[in-house]
Amino acid sequence: MYAMSRDNDLTHRKAMQLYNESIRHSFDLYLLSLLQFIKVTEYAHQDYANKSSKLRPTAEDKAFRPRLCENELIRSLQENRNLRSLFNSRKIVERVKDEDSRLLYLDFAKTEQYEKYLNLKEDKPEHHRQILLSLYKHCISGELFNDLMDENYLTWEDDKSLVVGAMKKTIKALPADGVFYQEFEPDDATVREFGEALLQAVEENSEELMAIIEPNLKNWDADRVAVIDMILLKMAICELMNFPTIPTKVTLNEYVEISKLYSTDKSKDFINGILDRLLKQLEKDGKIVKEGRGLIDE
Numbered sequence: 001m002y003a004m005s006r007d008n009d010l011t012h013r014k015a016m017q018l019y020n021e022s023i024r025h026s027f028d029l030y031l032l033s034l035l036q037f038i039k040v041t042e043y044a045h046q047d048y049a050n051k052s053s054k055l056r057p058t059a060e061d062k063a064f065r066p067r068l069c070e071n072e073l074i075r076s077l078q079e080n081r082n083l084r085s086l087f088n089s090r091k092i093v094e095r096v097k098d099e100d101s102r103l104l105y106l107d108f109a110k111t112e113q114y115e116k117y118l119n120l121k122e123d124k125p126e127h128h129r130q131i132l133l134s135l136y137k138h139c140i141s142g143e144l145f146n147d148l149m150d151e152n153y154l155t156w157e158d159d160k161s162l163v164v165g166a167m168k169k170t171i172k173a174l175p176a177d178g179v180f181y182q183e184f185e186p187d188d189a190t191v192r193e194f195g196e197a198l199l200q201a202v203e204e205n206s207e208e209l210m211a212i213i214e215p216n217l218k219n220w221d222a223d224r225v226a227v228i229d230m231i232l233l234k235m236a237i238c239e240l241m242n243f244p245t246i247p248t249k250v251t252l253n254e255y256v257e258i259s260k261l262y263s264t265d266k267s268k269d270f271i272n273g274i275l276d277r278l279l280k281q282l283e284k285d286g287k288i289v290k291e292g293r294g295l296i297d298e
Contacts, residue, residue, distance in 0.1 A: 001015075001199065001202060001203075001231045001234075001235070002227065002228060002231060003015065003018065004203065005227055005231065006227075012200070012203060015199065015203075016196060016199070019195060019196065019199060020191070022155055023186045023191055023195070024186075025153050025155050025159070026155065026159045026162060026163070026186065027184065027185055027186060028090055028092065028153065029149060029152075029153050029155065029156060029159050029163045030162075030163050030166050030167065030181075030184050031086065031087060031090060031092045031181070032092050032095055032096070032149065032152055032153070033149065033163050033164075033167050034077070034083075034167065034170065034181075035087050035092050035093065035095075035096050036096050036100070036101065036104070036139075036145070036148065037135070037136055037139065037167070038074070038077050038078060039096050039098075039101040040101050040104045040105045040108070040135065040139065041068045041069045041074050041105075041132070041135070042069045042078070042101070043069075043101050043102055043104075043105035043106075044066035044067070044068040044069040044070075044105065045066050045069055046102070047064070047066065047105065047109065048064060048065065048066040051064050063118075064118065065118070067117070067118065067123075067128070068114075068117075068131065068135075071123075071125075071128040072125065072128070072175055073125060073128045073129060073132060073174035073175050074128070074132065074174070075175075076174055076175035076176045076177065077174070077176055080176060080177075080178075082178065082179050082181075083176075083181060086181065095152050100144065100148055103144060104139055104142070104144060104145060107138070107142065107144075108135055108138050108139070111134075111138060113131065113134045113138075114131065114134075114135075117130075117131040129171065129172065129174060132171050132174070133168065133171050133172070136167055136168070136171060140160075140164055146160075149163075166184045170184075194243065197242070198235060198238055198239060198242075198243075201238045201242055202231075202234050202235055202238050205238070206234065209233075209234040209237055209238065210230075210234075212237060212278065212281075212282075213230070213233050213234070213237070213274070213278070216274055216277045216278055216281065217274065225270075226263055226264055226267060228259070228262050228263040228267070229259065229263055229264075229267050229270060229271060232255050232258060232259055232262075232263070232271055233255075233271065233274060233275065233278070235255065236251055236252070236255040236271075236275055236278075237278060237282070239251045240278075240279065240282060240287075240288050241282065241287050241288060244289055244290050244291045245290075245291060246290075247290065248279060248288065248290065252272070252275050252276070252279065255271055255275065256268050256271050256272050256275075259271045
């Protein structure tokens with residue numbers, strides 16, 4: 001919506017293409033994050049080879065075993081044929097570089113968690129699960145991993161929380177089986193019935209939405225309202241009026257949160273105040289009808 005407001009040559013069709021492309025990229029980011037994670041664990045093999053080939057290995061070198069990549073949990077990802085096929089078909093493999101995997105592994109190898117894991121006498125799935133979670137948390141807290149994601153997909157900062165949540169859920173559910181990743185693929189019905197419908201409604205009813213918003217601005221001049229704020233207000237109104245299963249509180253909270261990410265420091269209070277007035281007006285005018293889980297008083 002912002003791009004369309006800035007570029008008069010951006011057609012509705014092209015905007016929809018950009019929208020669907022961003023949706024695909026969110027899943028590709030999950031796959032890239034997953035493959036990079038797997039490759040970091042696999043570097044434990046090379047670490048083992050390096051330690052074994054030393055002319056004067058230390059006692060620690062001799063005791064080292066590549067547990068990080070040889071446990072049943074990570075092997076369930078390494079050996080998943082469907083997953084490997086998906087990495088190839090979506091051209092994720094070519095985005096992962098051996099040197100990056102090496103650096104990420106060596107950085108994690110310095111941690112106390114990894115040292116304790118290597119010295120464990122027991123070999124329980126939960127131990128492996130915890131170290132894999134620690135590894136991923138270590139990766140996403142570092143500059144290198146975030147730079148890699150950002151360099152491959154410009155939407156990383158927008159989709160990071162979504163991807164991180166999916167990755168943690170994946171690790172916690174290991175060992176993986178079959179097409180487990182389908183759980184994290186964008187649902188086509190949601191993409192079309194909500195996302196595309198919302199974009200189209202805002203675009204087609206822009207003037208009508210402005211007529212609803214302007215009387216509630218009070219001391220604010222519509223021309224001085226930040227472009228992003230006006231877009232968010234229009235989207236929120238459309239959602240309130242056109243999506244009966246979405247609770248009003250969910251809509252209000254969501255757009256206030258979005259304003260924190262994409263607009264000015266004062267936007268969250270502005271959006272919250274205007275939407276609160278608009279909600280009361282729309283309810284009074286009978287323009288908000290909710291059903292099921294979307295009941296207004298929920």
